[in-house]
Amino acid sequence: MHIRQAIIYGFGKWVDYTIDFSAENFLCIYGDNEAGKSSIQHFITFMLFGLPPKKRAYYRPKTSGKMGGRLTVFEPDIGEFVIERIDEVENGAASCYTPDGKTYHETWLQERLKGMTQAVYQSIFSFSALDLVDIRKMKEAELGEVLLGIGLTGSKNMYDIEKWLDTKIGELFKPSGKKPELNQQLASLDDLFTSLQHYRKQEAAYKDKKAAMFALTDDNRQLQAELEHMNGIAFRIEKKQQALPVFKAYQHELEQLDNYPEHIPFPENGIDRLEKLNEQLLPLKSELAVLQHNGNTYAEKRDAIRSELYDAAVYERAEAIMEQKQAYMEAQKEIDRLRDSIRKLELQINTELEQLNSGISSEDLETLHLPFHVEKTWNQLKIDMEQLTLTRNQLQEELQQLTKNRDYLKAEQSKLSSSLLNESQENMLEESISHYEQQKYMEQEAVEQTVKWQRMKQKKEKSNILWLGGSFAAATLLGLFSVVLNQNFLLALAVVSLVIGAGQWLSSKRNLQDIEKMLQTNETAPNQVSINDKLEAERTIEANHNKKRELSSINEQIRLNDTEFIKCEEKQHGLQVRENRLNEQIRCQHKRYPFLMQIDIMYWSELFHSLKQMVKLYRDKAEMKNQCESLLENTDQYAEMANKFFHEMNWESSNRSMEDKLLAIEKLLENRRDRTALIQQYENWCEDNEHQQHNMKQKMLVYEQELAHLLAIAETETEEDFLQKGKQLSDKQKHMNKMSELSEQLSQMLRNEEYDALLSGENIEESQLKHEYEQAAAKIKELGQDIDTKRQQKADVSAELGMMESSESYSEALHRFTVEREKLNELAGEWAVYKTAKEMLAETKRNYRDKYLGKVIEKTSRYFQVLTGGVYPFIYPPSSDKPFRAEAYDGIRYSVDELSQGTVDQLYVSLRMGISEAMSEKHRLPFIIDDAFVHFDPTRTKRMIKLLSKLSANQQIILFTCKEDVRESAGNVISIPHVTGSNISTSNFKAKQG
């Protein structure tokens, strides 16, 4: 592979920079320190192998956005192709453009590089002065190994790695060590394993313990059963002991029972039933006795009252009297009332008659007759009389009125007549009015004249001015002409015309003033009649006219009044005729009813009513008197009847009023009524009593029958016998009860078979029972002790089991063991990695040495010989026991640590060149050397350059240097300008020839 051209778009210091490497296979690139030489180296490796993102970022130029470039490369089997990498494009991946116009990617490029990576490339195909510095620091003893490593790999740290791996492996494990980690872990695992086994054994004992536990449980169960059985036996004996006294009591009761007959006839609950019957019957009996006594008392009382009463006839008569009593009393009252009314009426009549004072006595009333038409006649008379009087009065008033009117009118007439104006006055007034009218007219004329004058005056004034102006103008004209024409006459004419104008104007003016003055005098003529005077005159005349009209009206009224007066006098005459006729009728009435003469005709009508009332009252009084007398007759008859009854009864009747007598009779009747009621009451009581007695007896009958029945059953006659028999029966029952009670007790204490045996007469001795009991108790005690022992044993085993169950030792140990084992395995894995690495490295080294070392040494020897100027023609690689050696020209072999520093440097360089050349047989990559020869003297440098030129026939070599002498020695040099800051130009450098 041959690099032809590098175009840097941007990389480190370089921006848009092109370097052409195509001139020669060996090319020296010269530049000062910091000129950017190493950037170019890095650029080339970047183009070939790419860079990780962080590195790319590091080489991104500060002054440009671009990062990347192209590398034109020649490959014999492909031709010239271009590798392009740009940071932003595909993460800096390569694009390769081949001559046939195809584009390839990174992978294609990698194939071309045949397994070369940047790191390997750096270690094989490029070296620098720094590598030498490191070599110099090596200890002499290690130097051989390091150099061998370099010989094999180009990398000087192979030896370090081997050493480091040994350390790591040693730290982890030594087959018979104690300290290393794995050894320690193994030791602790052994311990854990031992204790684990121990705990496992312990837990295995669990099974046996468990079996022992089961056996103990069984034993215990058997013992327990036996104990229960013995307890049962002891219990039965105790019961028998308790039963003995009860049995004896039972036998005693049995003997007692023999004293009673087998059968005692007696009703069920006989005594109770008897007592109950008596309880019911006795109260009934006593109640019946009381009832019988009451009945007798009632009958006695009733008979006593009955004997005290009169015969029935007496009472009947008394009742008849009492029946009429009411009528009698009412008659008496009516008589009193009538008498009273009569008296009152008499008084009223007399009083009213007196009031009338018409000379009529009460006796007269009896004969007085007043037919219905009288009233009407009297009324008519009265009305006529009134009308007559009224009409007369009216006429009288009318006459007076008419007279008064006439007087008044006459007075008015004379008054008006006197106030009227006379003829002369009136005329004078009319004259003054007409005068005023004339005057008015003249005034109007004067005004019109003045107006006319004014107009004329203006006209006149105007013409005056014209006149004046005209004359003045003419004068001027003439004046001008005279000046122009220089003719004086014209001037004179001008003066003349001026004078004429002025004179005309003055005369006219005076004229006007005269006329005006004249007109003013006209206006100031004297005014004879004023407007007020005129109005006054008109009003006076109007008033006079009115008065005249009034006077004529009054005259008319006087004439009408006279006519009325005559009519009134005629009416008065008619009235007199009617009055005479009325008086005739009055006289006729006086004749029939003389008492009327004393009464004014006006009251006749009222008198009629009073009289009529009076007559009625009188007739009422007479009626009442009749009634009163008839009543008196009735009462006397009744009194007679009462007196007769008194007499018959032999009662004291004298000095007793009718009321008292009647009261006595009434009392008699009342007494009878009371007694009769009493008798009736006793009768009722007697009847009730009878009924109750019957009921009582009915009730008692039931009980008495029941009682008899009871006695019959008990086969006894009396209650006493019955009771005795009852007691006998109850005693017998008591014995029987006691017996059954005892028997029940026995059956509870004893089992069935024991009970039966006892009752059937088994003989049991108390002492024998006691003996049996003691035997059983001893057995029980023995069993109890056995059980306790077993229980204790069981508790012990159980505790052991519990402890085992709660123990976590085995579990804990197991877990811990597992964890530690894991740890061991992990450490072992770690160890395995180091161990593998170490072994692999060693083996490969061996293999590689066999394969390549001969070739490398051969090439290295050549370089070394040239560099040392033939002092050391051969070198020998380390073999079995011998180190790296160099053979001098005289055949003496020196081991590397015996060589001088400079010679070692040369050996190093030779080794690097050697391996590079060896490798380049497969990987034909350019060899890049960065000032590796700084410490060489010029001679050696020249030799080196010469060697490189020769080498470059097969392999492109690019040498970077800042050494002048190197530059000079090298044939083809590209000088890099010293780049400062941004001063990087886009300049192409061509390799200088020669």
Add this chain to the structure above:
Amino acid sequence: MSDISFIHAADLHLDSPFKGLSHIPESIFQKVKESTFEALDLLVEQAIEKQVDFVLLVGDLFDHEKQSLKAQVHLRNAFEKLKHHYIYVYVSYGNHDFIRGNLHPVTYPDNVFIFPDESVNHFIYQKNGEMKAAIYGFSFENRAVTANKAAEYETIVGDIPYHIAMLHGSLHSNTEHDVYAPFHISDLTEKDFDYWALGHIHQREMIRHDPPVVYPGNIQGRNKKEAGEKGCYHVVLSGDAASMTFLPLQSIKFNQRSADISDCQELHQLESVISQTVTDGGNSMSPELLRLTLTGDQESLEKWEPSLDEVIQLVNETFIPRTGWKYIYQYSVEQTSPDNYDELAQGEHFIGELLRHIDDVSIQPYLSELYQHKQARKFLDPISGEREMRIKQKAKQLLVHQLFNGGE
């Protein structure tokens, strides 16, 4: 037909140690040790709370290989607690707790019914004197049962509403685990059972819904493969319908988390990224054992790798004291673009030669120094092919890294 309800659990593996925990502090160790028991206690609590009729435990209640008395005693105590609440327990033993291997004859209370041998038997569950369910099953007498036991299950005739089968075994096709009592799905579904309660596979799986054929998984994860929630099923059968609710029981959760550390510039950033990842799981109340994978580019990984042990220890220390503690028990680093040595291996240079050599050669002989060491070999797991590959890869990384270090 009235409902019955029960809890279906399997593979309790009581007191069985966790795998893959090499460096754990004492407090976490104690919690790990108790975790299987805590899960069992929670199972009992749930059974009581849900008032189930009975509990089915389908094998592998404990491990004979690491048999501890504590496991069985704790189990007995749990059963006694269930007895107080009148809950029956039906137990069949599996390949880890097979009957003949039992060293500890712990007596269980009388609410526990154990299938006595390898022939399929049944128990009748009665409720209020009424026959409610027939429960079928068998127990492993020896470590292995290779016959198809599913074929032996037949429902009994009678007026019993529900037929429930307990089977500890695996599908014949499942080769990931030891195959015991192998069966085909059709073996189960063609029989007239209402529920197939399976055990043996630790990963929860509902194989069929009608009728339900269910692996409840184990109740507490014990290694990184048994990650996430672990527990049992609460099953209610009513008529033809079955409702199954998963109840998590685990006391500690195994989980795997990844964190990208490419962007970490400072040590504290690294710490906060890791802390963040630890709490990513959300439910901070549940204790977790975490396996952490740190990803990043080569550069950042190389930068931080030496500090990782320390930082993770720091993070662990902050999370250990919490109620829902978290603990990173293992971590690994993973390059975003993994090292690819294929290219390098083509080279004629030394590294190419080295890589080719590593690929070609078996490493076993190099390791016999330790792995055949008489003291060590009884505790060391043999190196599997997979493990060998991992070791080789690590060795390559190590060497390439070291050889290039300073080569620039």
